[in-house]
Amino acid sequence: MHDVSAHAAQHHAPPQGFIRKHVFSLDHKVIGKQYYGLALLAVFVGMVLSWIMRLHLGWTNLAIPGLHLLSKNGAPGDIMTPEYYLQLMTMHGTIMVFFVLTTAPFAAFGNFFLPIQVGAEDMPFPRFNMMSFWVTFVAFLVLISSFFAGDGPTLGGWTQYAPLNAVGSVAGPGQGLGVVLWAASIAIFCVGQLLGSLNFITTTLDLRVKGMSLMRLPLTAWAWFITSCMGLTAFAVLMPACILVILDHVAGTSFFVPSNLVINDQLQPHSGGSTLLWQHLFWFFGHPEVYIAIVPGMGMVSHILITNMRRPLLSHRVIIGCMAAIAVLSYMVYGHHMFVSGMNPFSSLAFSFPTLVITIPATIIVLIWIGSLYGSKLRINTASLFALGFISMFVSGGVSGFFLAQPSIDIMLHATYFVVGHFHMVMAVAAIFGIFAGTHFWFPKMTGRMMNETLGKVHFWLSFVGTYCIFMPFHYLGIAANVRRYQAFVDDYLQPLIPVHKFITVAAIVTGVAQFIFLYNLIHSRFWGKPAPDNPWEATSLEWSTPTPPPFDNFGGKHPVVYHDPYQYGVTSSTGDYVMQASPEQVVSEHDEK
Amino acid sequence: MAKFFALTIIVIAIASAIPILRQTWPAPEDISVHGHLIDEQMSETMAEAGISFLAAQFILAIFVWKFSNRPKDARIGKFPGGAKGLVIAAFLLVGTEVLALGVFGTRAWASVYFTPPAADSMPIQVQAGQFAFYFRYPGVDGRFGPLHPTLINEANENFFGLDQTNDQDSKDDVVTAQMAIPVNREIHLLMHAKDVGHSFYVPELRVQQDFVPGLDLSIHFTATKIGKYEIVCTQLCGLGHYNMKAYLYVYSQADFDDWLKKQAALQ
Numbered sequence: 128m129h130d131v132s133a134h135a136a137q138h139h140a141p142p143q144g145f146i147r148k149h150v151f152s153l154d155h156k157v158i159g160k161q162y163y164g165l166a167l168l169a170v171f172v173g174m175v176l177s178w179i180m181r182l183h184l185g186w187t188n189l190a191i192p193g194l195h196l197l198s199k200n201g202a203p204g205d206i207m208t209p210e211y212y213l214q215l216m217t218m219h220g221t222i223m224v225f226f227v228l229t230t231a232p233f234a235a236f237g238n239f240f241l242p243i244q245v246g247a248e249d250m251p252f253p254r255f256n257m258m259s260f261w262v263t264f265v266a267f268l269v270l271i272s273s274f275f276a277g278d279g280p281t282l283g284g285w286t287q288y289a290p291l292n293a294v295g296s297v298a299g300p301g302q303g304l305g306v307v308l309w310a311a312s313i314a315i316f317c318v319g320q321l322l323g324s325l326n327f328i329t330t331t332l333d334l335r336v337k338g339m340s341l342m343r344l345p346l347t348a349w350a351w352f353i354t355s356c357m358g359l360t361a362f363a364v365l366m367p368a369c370i371l372v373i374l375d376h377v378a379g380t381s382f383f384v385p386s387n388l389v390i391n392d393q394l395q396p397h398s399g400g401s402t403l404l405w406q407h408l409f410w411f412f413g414h415p416e417v418y419i420a421i422v423p424g425m426g427m428v429s430h431i432l433i434t435n436m437r438r439p440l441l442s443h444r445v446i447i448g449c450m451a452a453i454a455v456l457s458y459m460v461y462g463h464h465m466f467v468s469g470m471n472p473f474s475s476l477a478f479s480f481p482t483l484v485i486t487i488p489a490t491i492i493v494l495i496w497i498g499s500l501y502g503s504k505l506r507i508n509t510a511s512l513f514a515l516g517f518i519s520m521f522v523s524g525g526v527s528g529f530f531l532a533q534p535s536i537d538i539m540l541h542a543t544y545f546v547v548g549h550f551h552m553v554m555a556v557a558a559i560f561g562i563f564a565g566t567h568f569w570f571p572k573m574t575g576r577m578m579n580e581t582l583g584k585v586h587f588w589l590s591f592v593g594t595y596c597i598f599m600p601f602h603y604l605g606i607a608a609n610v611r612r613y614q615a616f617v618d619d620y621l622q623p624l625i626p627v628h629k630f631i632t633v634a635a636i637v638t639g640v641a642q643f644i645f646l647y648n649l650i651h652s653r654f655w656g657k658p659a660p661d662n663p664w665e666a667t668s669l670e671w672s673t674p675t676p677p678p679f680d681n682f683g684g685k686h687p688v689v690y691h692d693p694y695q696y697g698v699t700s701s702t703g704d705y706v707m708q709a710s711p712e713q714v715v716s717e718h719d720e721k
Numbered sequence: 722m723a724k725f726f727a728l729t730i731i732v733i734a735i736a737s738a739i740p741i742l743r744q745t746w747p748a749p750e751d752i753s754v755h756g757h758l759i760d761e762q763m764s765e766t767m768a769e770a771g772i773s774f775l776a777a778q779f780i781l782a783i784f785v786w787k788f789s790n791r792p793k794d795a796r797i798g799k800f801p802g803g804a805k806g807l808v809i810a811a812f813l814l815v816g817t818e819v820l821a822l823g824v825f826g827t828r829a830w831a832s833v834y835f836t837p838p839a840a841d842s843m844p845i846q847v848q849a850g851q852f853a854f855y856f857r858y859p860g861v862d863g864r865f866g867p868l869h870p871t872l873i874n875e876a877n878e879n880f881f882g883l884d885q886t887n888d889q890d891s892k893d894d895v896v897t898a899q900m901a902i903p904v905n906r907e908i909h910l911l912m913h914a915k916d917v918g919h920s921f922y923v924p925e926l927r928v929q930q931d932f933v934p935g936l937d938l939s940i941h942f943t944a945t946k947i948g949k950y951e952i953v954c955t956q957l958c959g960l961g962h963y964n965m966k967a968y969l970y971v972y973s974q975a976d977f978d979d980w981l982k983k984q985a986a987l988q
Contacts, residue, residue: 210960284957290934291917291958298851298917299959385935387870389882390851390916394870402918402934436788438797442804467920469933472834476827483819490815493777494807500784502798504791507723515785519730522777523737526770533822535759535829536766538929539748542920542955584722592729599737607746608924610955613963618951620749620924627746697797704793 141679151261153253154679158260159239160573165264166231166562169222171646172271174639176219183207185625185632187615200300201279210300212614213282217301218270220285221309224416225316226267228555231562232423233358234263234323237351239573241327243670244348246336246687246709248680250326259326263319270312277304284612286413289383289405293375294397297390307376310369317366320358327355338689342443343708345668345693346433349447350426353454357415357422360458365412368405375400406465414461415454417554421521422450424561425492428514431568432496434666435511436503437704439694441495449488449495456485466534467541475534482532489525493518504697509583510664513564516591517557523595524553527602542612545605548598556594563590563645570652571659575676578656582648586641593638600627665705668693672709723789727782734778738771749924752946752971756927758829765825769818833928838941842907845900848881849912849919849932852961854952855880858895858981865911866891873915895985900952901970903977907943920956923969931956944971 142148152158182189194202201211238256242249250256273280278300283291287309296303331344331352344352371382375397383405386398429446433439440446462470462478496518505511527549530536540546563586570578609616609624616625662671669689673681687709698714700706706714740746751760788798800807846857846865859865866888873882883891902908912921914932921940922929930940954965972980 208960209963213957213960213962282957282960288918288957294917302959388916388934389870389873392874392876395916400935403936440804441800441807445804445808467929468931469936469938472830475830475834479826480823483823486819487811487815491808491811494811495804497777497781497784498800498804498807500781500788501800502796503788504793504795504797505723505785505789507726507789512722512726515726515781518781519733519778522774522781526774529766529770529773529819529822530763532819533762533766533826533830535762535826535833538833538927539759539763539924541929542922588729592733595733595737599733603740603746606741606748608749608922610922610953612957615963617964618953618966620951624746 151257153249153257155238155242155250155253155256156573156677156679156681158256159235159237161260162230162235162238162263165260165267166227166235167646167649169226169230169267170559171642173219173222173227174642176215176222178636178639179207180212180215180219181632181635183212183614184616185629197274198279207614209614210282211279213284213612214280214301214305216612217282217284217287217309218274218280221270221313223555224285224420225313226263226270228420228558229320229416230263232427232558232565233351233354233419234259234320236347236427236562236565236569237327237354237423238323240569240670241330241348241351242334243673243677243681244345244668245330245334246339246669246682246689247330247334248682248686251329251334252322252326255322256326259319259322262315262322266312266316266319269308269315273301273305273308273312276308277301279305281305281309286409287372287405288409289372289402290385290388290397290400292372292405293381293383293400294388294390294395295376297393297395303376307373310372314366314369314373317362317369320362321366324355324358324362327351328359331355336686336689339708343689343692345426346429346440346443346446347423347426347668350423350429350450353450354419354422357419357454357457361412361415361419364408368408368412372405403465403468403470406468406470407461410461410464411458413464415457417550418453418457420554420558421561422453424517424558425450427561427565427568428517429496430668431510431514431564432499433694433696434568434664435506435508435514436499436696437506438499438503438697439692440499443692443694446492446495449492452488453485456481456488460485463532463534463537466537472534479532479534483529486525486528486532493522493525508567509578509580509587510564510567512584512587512591513560513567516587517560517564519591520552520557520560520594523599524549524551524557528553539608540605542610543605544601544609544611547611548601548605551598551601552594556598560590563587566649568664569670570649571663572670572673572675572677574653574656575659576652576654576656577659577663578652579648582644586644586648589641589644590638593634593641596634597631597638600631603627662707665703667691667695667705667707669708672707723785727786730778730782734775734782738775741767741771750946751927752925752944752948752950753927754943754945755829755832758832759927762822762826762829766822769822833940833942838909838939839907842909842941843902844909844911845902846881846911846913847900847921848915849921849954849958849965850880850915851917851959852954852965853898854900854921854954854965854967856897856900856967857881858897858984859890860893860895860985862890862893864890866894868913893985895981895988897984899968899970901972901977901980902944903974904944904947904971906974907941909939909941912938912940917958918956919954919958919965922953922955923950925950926969929955944969947971947973
């Protein structure tokens with residue numbers, strides 16, 4: 128090990144006092160845990176909102192005890208109004224996409240482990256890093272405040288299409304102050320993610336220790352690096368778009384509102400704007416966002432599977448190349464959300480082709496995972512079960528992408544539950560399985576204690592079967608032309624489908640209740656779990672070379688030197704069938720990639 | 722535990738495929754001239770996606786079953802063909818698949834969007850507003866009168882903002898709350914949004930198109946079966962979105978002519 132240079136930019140003194148240690152901390156590990164805590168809070172809020180929505184969809188006039196406490200006007204007599212359903216739906220989508228699927232796999236785990244995996248003592252800009260979390264936290268508070276401000280949150284969906292998002296409260300409850308708070312929250316969130324992305328990119332490129340070449344980075348580090356490159360571009364487009372929406376509300380501009388709109392018999396005081404402009408700006412962010420949510424999961428699943436298979440993947444480079452290809456292609460496919468939007472129909476074909484092509488790198492990643500299982504010595508534990516569940520879910524959600532990539536089929540399936548099933552499986556559930564896998568795998572390093580395996584496995588089985596019961600039937604509903612974003616199914620042709628919705632509601636509640644097993648396991652293990660050794664999974668990457676939990680500067684005032692590729696498993700060494708990256712011991716690997 | 726996982730995903734994969742194979746919840750019946758192209762594309766995609774789905778889940782299950790919890794001294798096996806074989810297979814199989822879907826899918830898309838409406842197609846204007854569709858037929862002169870947004874008045878049932886006193890072309894325009902069309906006659910639907918974004922979706926017609934405020938669009942289609950169908954809005958437009966619908970009546974030509982006459986008398 129080498130001594131740490133005292134004037135390194137990221138060097139900072141050990142934190143003193145509760146506030147600097149646990150609240151306004153500069154330590155990337157504390158910031159990672161703060162992001163995790165925020166995501167945990169957000170996911171339970173989002174899940175409870177989904178329960179309320181699902182109960183309403185199954186039994187429209189059902190009184191949900193206590194609902195009026197959330198909103199007197201939104202749920203008089205505890206029965207939800209049509210507009211309040213849409214308001215909760217919008218908040219569910221926004222909270223889940225931004226504050227769970229972006230923060231947990233990327234910002235939480237990435238913050239905690241990226242610097243350690245490259246051998247650094249912190250991120251290069253610790254104050255920016257601290258700011259990135261607190262800005263994100265403020266964004267969350269601003270979004271939640273819309274529950275209690277004016278006539279409630281916006282009802283326009285997490286996509287906030289124009290001009291509904293820009294004409295003001297005349298268009299419905301929440302479309303005035305609610306939209307402004309939504310757009311302000313997302314703009315603030317973007318600032319946090321831009322600061323985070325800058326730190327991630329710089330950490331990966333500039334803070335690698337001696338011997339840590341780019342190809343020796345673990346796949347998690349690569350995934351976070353690629354994700355931060357996507358984040359830097361995507362959030363930089365969404366933020367100004369949100370500012371323009373706010374200007375349309377407060378400054379009398381008309382970026383997204385054309386002339387001659389009449390609402391409630393009143394000609395609207397706007398002219399010259401473009402409604403499709405919003406869709407272009409939003410989806411230019413929105414589709415890379417799908418990969419911002421899932422690519423960290425790909426990295427984590429690879430990392431966890433390799434450790435538990437006791438072998439490297441068939442190809443390290445191919446996985447990196449495919450993740451990078453997905454990132455590049457993600458900017459060329461966004462128009463598939465807009466096939467029937469009124470955009471030039473020739474553009475639809477131009478967006479369809481790269482959308483179909485993006486399935487090639489995604490397929491290669493899945494084939495490499497499955498092919499690497501062949502001949503492995505797979506250890507089954509909660510982390511590996513969730514990683515395998517991720518693959519199954521990613522395949523199931525991925526194949527439905529074949530349908531939605533084609534404009535002609537999209538004529539039938541657009542805006543139906545098929546889309547809801549597709550993105551929940553491929554982006555939401557798969558990403559959340561990645562988070563669960565990462566939690567069970569890294570919990571010992573993060574807290575110094577082991578999680579309970581029995582509770583973990585019970586949680587896995589209920590979540591795995593439960594999520595299939597919820598989201599697979601969504602596809603059947605979509606094929607039967609069941610339109611999404613309806614608070615009740617009053618159309619004649621939708622009524623026979625209501626029993627399917629009831630089944631989904633029951634499955635959603637059972638699966639949701641199962642998540643409290645995870646919460647209990649997390650809290651109980653944090654305080655009373657079995658003490659964890661430094662390297663409980665016999666893993667190779669640098670996070671397992673540090674004490675458990677790691678000291679504030681990660682490696683105790685030293686920088687490790689890296690001697691090996693990240694995944695030297697299936698070898699004969701003094702430690703067993705693996706050799707750690709920081710170990711100078713020379714071994715011969717059968718798996719060196721040619 | 723590994724074997725239980727393997728069995729579970731096999732059961733889930735088979736159970737997921739059964740409703741598709743048995744068509745438990747089928748797509749609404751196709752009543753359009755172009756719809757069969759979309760349905761064929763859907764069937765081809767379902768076959769290819771279904772095979773990919775089942776194959777991936779089954780192989781995952783088999784490998785987890787076979788290669789988990791092996792003895793410590795077991796040797797790590799090599800996957801036949803290695804990564805190179807898998808990359809080539811993915812490029813060949815998925816590449817061919819997406820190329821085929823992309824190329825053949827263009828036919829269906831082109832039939833809707835790249836062919837102009839026939840010269841004798843029947844123009845109907847549809848206006849979408851929170852939370853109702855209104856339809857306008859041009860009357861005997863075959864011409865629509867201009868729209869005056871400032872004249873829109875729901876209470877007076879001037880939904881489109883027509884000036885029927887001064888505009889000659891508007892005088893015989895027929896405005897209705899439901900849509901009727903003759904069977905086997907091409908319809909040229911002119912789409913106008915009054916306030917925010919909406920969509921025109923008739924699953925049986927295999928037609929879905931957004932209304933874009935500030936941009937009037939048009940689509941064309943031909944219904945082939947007499948009956949009553951639902952037109953629903955699929956673009957979130959506000960609190961009454963779920964209830965924004967109208968009926969589409971497909972009549973014989975004679976019945977349609979009678980209906981239009983009655984509607985004209987009611988104006």
